[in-house]
Amino acid sequence: MSPEKNPIDLSASLRSSQFLALLKILGLVWGLAALLLACAPEEPRPLPTPTPTATRPLVIPDNDNVKALNAAKAALGDFEFGFASLLEEDATKIVIEPGPLGEVARLAYPPQPANPAEWPAVDSFILSYAIQQSLMQSPQVQGVALGRFGVAAPLDDLQDRVDHVAVWARFADGSQAIVDFSPLASSFGSLHSATELLTDAGQIENQFAQWRQGVPLDLLQPMKVVKKQNNVYYLLAQVLITPERYHFSLRAHLTQTATPIQPLRLTRGAAAVVEIKRTDYEALRKLLLADGPTAFNEKPELLTHRGDPDPTIQTVLTDQLPLLWHLVTKLEHQLPPPDATPVPTVTPTPTATRPALPQDTS
Numbered sequence: 544m545s546p547e548k549n550p551i552d553l554s555a556s557l558r559s560s561q562f563l564a565l566l567k568i569l570g571l572v573w574g575l576a577a578l579l580l581a582c583a584p585e586e587p588r589p590l591p592t593p594t595p596t597a598t599r600p601l602v603i604p605d606n607d608n609v610k611a612l613n614a615a616k617a618a619l620g621d622f623e624f625g626f627a628s629l630l631e632e633d634a635t636k637i638v639i640e641p642g643p644l645g646e647v648a649r650l651a652y653p654p655q656p657a658n659p660a661e662w663p664a665v666d667s668f669i670l671s672y673a674i675q676q677s678l679m680q681s682p683q684v685q686g687v688a689l690g691r692f693g694v695a696a697p698l699d700d701l702q703d704r705v706d707h708v709a710v711w712a713r714f715a716d717g718s719q720a721i722v723d724f725s726p727l728a729s730s731f732g733s734l735h736s737a738t739e740l741l742t743d744a745g746q747i748e749n750q751f752a753q754w755r756q757g758v759p760l761d762l763l764q765p766m767k768v769v770k771k772q773n774n775v776y777y778l779l780a781q782v783l784i785t786p787e788r789y790h791f792s793l794r795a796h797l798t799q800t801a802t803p804i805q806p807l808r809l810t811r812g813a814a815a816v817v818e819i820k821r822t823d824y825e826a827l828r829k830l831l832l833a834d835g836p837t838a839f840n841e842k843p844e845l846l847t848h849r850g851d852p853d854p855t856i857q858t859v860l861t862d863q864l865p866l867l868w869h870l871v872t873k874l875e876h877q878l879p880p881p882d883a884t885p886v887p888t889v890t891p892t893p894t895a896t897r898p899a900l901p902q903d904t905s
Contacts, residue, residue, distance in 0.1 A: 607683045608714045612731055615677035616724055623664040624726050625767040625778065626650065626758065630869050637760065637782060637874045646879070648782035650764065651757040659751075666758070666765050667708040667725055672751055674710045674722055686713040689747060690721075690737030696763060696779065696796055698812040698850045705763040705779055707807060709735050726768045727777065728801035735801060763794070766866055769859050775800055776859045777809060780870055786879040789824060791817040793867040794850075795860045813850035813860050815839070817871055824876050831872050836865035 629635060629652040638651045655662050659673035671689050678684045688711045693704035709723040723733040741747055758764055760782040767778040775798040783790040794814040801807035819827055827845075831838045839846055840861065848857075 608716070608718060608720070609731070611678065611681040611683040611714075612712075612720070612722060614681065615674050615722075616730065618677045619660050619670075619673055619724065622660075622662070622670070624666070624670070625765040626652075626664055626666065626780075627767045627778070627866055628664045630766065630780075630866060630873075635869075635873060637870065638757075639784060639875065639877055642761070645786070646784045648760040648784055648874070649757050650760050655755045657755075666754075667706075667723075667727075668750065669754060670725055671708045671710050671723075672747065674724060675747075678710065678712055678722075683714055683716075684712055685715045687711070689741040690735065690739070691741060692736060692738045694807055694809055696794070696809045696812060698794060698814055703763060705765070705777075705809070707735075708741075709733065709737070711737065711740065723801065726770075726775065726800070727798060727807055729803065732803040733801040734803055734806045736806065766793070767863065768798075769795075769863070771859055772855055774798075774855070776856065778859075778863055778866070780866065782870060782874070787820060789817075789819055789821060789874065791867060791870050793860065793863065793870065795856055795863070797851075797856060811851040811853065811856060813848070813853070813856045815860055815864060815867055816847040816849060817845065817867065818847065821876070821878060824874070828872055828874075828876070831868060836868045838868055839864040 630650065632652060635650065635652040638649050639646050640649055641647075659665065659669050659676070662669060665673070668689075668691075675687050675689060678687050689708055690711050691706060691708050694707050696703045696705050707727070709721055709728070711719070712722055713719050720731055721733050721735050722731065723735065724730055728735070760780065761784075763779040763781050765777065766780050769776045769778060777796045777798045779794045779796065781790075781792050781794070792814050794812055796809040796812040799805065799808040799810060817827075834841060846864075846867075851857075
């Protein structure tokens with residue numbers, strides 16, 4: 544007879560078997576889960592957000608050369624570029640004088656101060672003269688000279704030129720700069736190429752003495768610089784005289800200002816022209832004086848327009864027509880001598896010369 548099993552032992556054995564089975568099932572589930580996780584594609588880990596680090600501000604070191612140039616510019620103060628305001632003065636006249644090839648016109652204004660910084664208006668020569676005088680007082684500057692060159696001013700089939708002057712400076716540390724504070728160029732390091740360097744102090748002083756009382760108008764002379772629609776327009780004036788006729792012109796040229804990487808350049812041009820027989824001048828002057836400075840705006844039929852028909856450049860020219868009125872009405876008219884013979888007007892062409900070194904100021 545087999546021994547009889549204890550019910551308590553049977554119950555414990557049953558529970559143990561059930562527990563082992565449960566463990567096997569859980570182990571199987573965990574194994575499957577681990578396998579699925581291992582086979583699943585790994586998600587990219589997010590990149591950490593960089594934390595900005597404090598950077599020191601850019602500090603431009605002091606430069607004695609730049610200080611000298613800034614001092615020269617400050618000494619000039621505010622100035623008007625071009626002779627428009629001098630032309631508009633009541634005492635200003637346009638006189639006729641004998642020239643090597645016939646009669647020439649000259650813009651004659653009241654005598655200007657010996658200090659060019661006190662002039663109400665300047666051209667590139669007077670501006671450069673003032674810069675030169677200031678830089679020569681600076682211990683940082685070793686040499687300085689004025690450089691002149693011609694800039695083409697195209698108009699239809701004409702290839703006229705207008706003179707421009709800038710300053711060539713050499714500093715004590717051996718560096719150099721072309722200085723042009725006019726609105727036609729950047730202040731420091733403009734890309735100019737001089738055809739002539741003026742190193743003769745006597746020549747410079749002689750021209751300054753002439754410019755204090757007037758400038759020749761047989762050459763194009765600067766009147767004003769106008770900025771419109773992000774463009775720069777250069778206003779120029781000229782008066783030509785022949786034995787039979789007067790020729791007055793006011794021109795506007797779209798301008799590429801000079802920078803360290805591009806030269807000064809006048810591109811498109813437009814002109815308002817008055818050409819009249821000398822014998823008919825007095826009648827025209829009487830009519831213009833009666834109508835006032837806006838006469839050409841109110842009577843455009845008195846003008847001949849030439850050059851670029853672009854609306855913007857024509858608007859600039861129209862807005863400045865009172866300058867042409869001053870050119871015409873301020874001429875001190877005179878009839879030519881009876882024996883005068885027609886002489887063609889010749890526009891001088893600058894001759895390229897080898898630049899000299901700036902004059903030594905030490």
